[in-house]
Amino acid sequence: MSGARTLLPSGDATRCIGAGQCVRTAPDVFDQDDGGTVVVLLAEVDESHRALLDEAAYLCPASAIGFTERG
Amino acid sequence: MNEENESGGLPELPMNRECPYHPPAAYEDLRAIGPVTRVRQFDGRPVWAVTGHLETRELLSSPHMSVDRFHPNFPMPIPALTQLQSSRTPAIGALIRTDPPEHTRQRKDILPSFTLKKIGVLRPRIEQICADRLDAITAKGPVVDLVEEYTKPAVAMVLSQLLGVPFADREYFEDLTYRRFDPAQVVDALADLTDYLSRLLRAKETDPGDGLLDDLVAKVLAGELDRDELVKYALVLVIAGQETTANTIALSVLTLLEHPDQLALLLDDPSLWPNAVEELLRFLAITGGLSRVATADIQLGDLTIADGDGLIFLNPGANRDEAQFERPNELDVRRTVRNHLTFGFGIHQCIGQNLARVEVEIALRALFTRIPALRLAVPMEQIPMRQGLVFGIAELPVTW
Numbered sequence: 001m002s003g004a005r006t007l008l009p010s011g012d013a014t015r016c017i018g019a020g021q022c023v024r025t026a027p028d029v030f031d032q033d034d035g036g037t038v039v040v041l042l043a044e045v046d047e048s049h050r051a052l053l054d055e056a057a058y059l060c061p062a063s064a065i066g067f068t069e070r071g
Numbered sequence: 072m073n074e075e076n077e078s079g080g081l082p083e084l085p086m087n088r089e090c091p092y093h094p095p096a097a098y099e100d101l102r103a104i105g106p107v108t109r110v111r112q113f114d115g116r117p118v119w120a121v122t123g124h125l126e127t128r129e130l131l132s133s134p135h136m137s138v139d140r141f142h143p144n145f146p147m148p149i150p151a152l153t154q155l156q157s158s159r160t161p162a163i164g165a166l167i168r169t170d171p172p173e174h175t176r177q178r179k180d181i182l183p184s185f186t187l188k189k190i191g192v193l194r195p196r197i198e199q200i201c202a203d204r205l206d207a208i209t210a211k212g213p214v215v216d217l218v219e220e221y222t223k224p225a226v227a228m229v230l231s232q233l234l235g236v237p238f239a240d241r242e243y244f245e246d247l248t249y250r251r252f253d254p255a256q257v258v259d260a261l262a263d264l265t266d267y268l269s270r271l272l273r274a275k276e277t278d279p280g281d282g283l284l285d286d287l288v289a290k291v292l293a294g295e296l297d298r299d300e301l302v303k304y305a306l307v308l309v310i311a312g313q314e315t316t317a318n319t320i321a322l323s324v325l326t327l328l329e330h331p332d333q334l335a336l337l338l339d340d341p342s343l344w345p346n347a348v349e350e351l352l353r354f355l356a357i358t359g360g361l362s363r364v365a366t367a368d369i370q371l372g373d374l375t376i377a378d379g380d381g382l383i384f385l386n387p388g389a390n391r392d393e394a395q396f397e398r399p400n401e402l403d404v405r406r407t408v409r410n411h412l413t414f415g416f417g418i419h420q421c422i423g424q425n426l427a428r429v430e431v432e433i434a435l436r437a438l439f440t441r442i443p444a445l446r447l448a449v450p451m452e453q454i455p456m457r458q459g460l461v462f463g464i465a466e467l468p469v470t471w
Contacts, residue, residue, distance in 0.1 A: 018182040019420050021409075036182030059409055061420035063132060 011038035015064035098388035122388035124395035131417035148360030165303035235282015318463035347404035353411035
């Protein structure tokens with residue numbers, strides 16, 4: 001795995017049920033809006049976030065969290 | 072797979088706990104047969120019992136799982152639930168017993184009140200409530216029933232503050248919430264509670280406060296929410312938020328007192344508490360079974376769950392699945408487990424889970440900080456267990 005990849009986190013607000021697992025896992029990347037659904041704070045993060053993003057995606061009960069890769 | 076006569080030799084649900092802090096031993100036997108396996112309900116109907124961690128996650132996130140309690144194959148995990156199927160208590164149906172798109176809309180109505188930020192704001196209030204109860208307990212000592220004097224009233228008070236129940240009504244409200252645990256009174260108690268909440272919500276339209284219900288009353292006044300639906304929400308929040316949390320706290324106290332090495336770790340290093348709460352949630356998981364009906368054929372490995380099949384998810388069993396957790400039957404407050412299924416999984420995962428986490432953590436930390444020498448006043452074998460849809464202990468006599 002090369003270390004120069006950029007990760008693009010995603011949060012699907014239509015699937016989101018507001019459990020807050022992503023915010024508890026990666027609070028610098030995800031937040032909740034006043035309605036309680038997911039907001040992505042950082043459009044791009046580096047490789048060091050991979051494990052956290054994997055965990056946030058795994059813990060999300062509504063399959064609303066994911067990420068794509070670039071670079 | 073739905074013939075009644077086929078279910079004769081199958082293991083029967085519900086199963087009872089032998090030890091207050093372990094799931095029924097027979098859950099292990101079920102998982103040894105298979106993570107998803109046939110059992111029969113108390114009424115003889117066959118149903119799938121799910122005890123595997125991976126399988127629970129996969130099935131509970133399937134769009135082909137319905138919570139429609141009026142489906143003829145909807146499973147009844149315990150006999151007492153059947154009386155709540157009566158048309159006299161339709162209000163119990165909101166949120167937890169609705170499917171999308173109705174569920175999606177209902178959940179979005181409530182969700183703004185349960186954001187992590189809103190829950191965070193409640194922390195100092197919850198700390199104050201626990202401190203007040205502990206003042207009363209230490210003044211009353213040296214032998215106290217912690218269920219009656221601490222876990223029940225503290226959780227009821229948090230709930231009434233969260234919802235915005237007026238202070239003058241607190242005792243009446245607590246009494247109503249508890250009468251419904253008595254099988255002989257449950258239907259009347261729910262009717263009374265519904266009446267009380269209807270009157271309270273009407274009063275809030277002209278005399279608003281700062282609770283969760285007040286936020287929702289504002290939506291009613293803005294024409295965004297139906298009055299009757301709001302009463303349903305209030306009722307389900309009261310029902311879901313009280314017994315589960317109070318029992319989890321009481322059972323956590325008992326479990327830690329019976330695992331003194333684990334308690335010592337927490338007394339030495341209080342920063343472990345949030346981690347310990349997550350492990351206690353995994354370990355204790357007091358729900359007796361989540362019911363679903365399949366609305367399409369679902370293929371799971373070699374297994375086919377047929378359209379119309381009932382399923383009961385035994386999440387306390389899934390939390391002890393050795394395919395997922397090392398030493399699953401050991402309490403280890405230092406392990407990091409965030410993937411337990413105590414709050415369920417899928418779109419119905421507990422909406423109050425982050426409030427519950429805060430309540431459990433504050434109540435335990437405050438108790439053991441104030442009374443580090445706490446111990447049981449009777450041997451554990453004498454503590455009465457209450458089997459049911461939500462497992463609990465009826466009393467917890469402690470001394471110090």
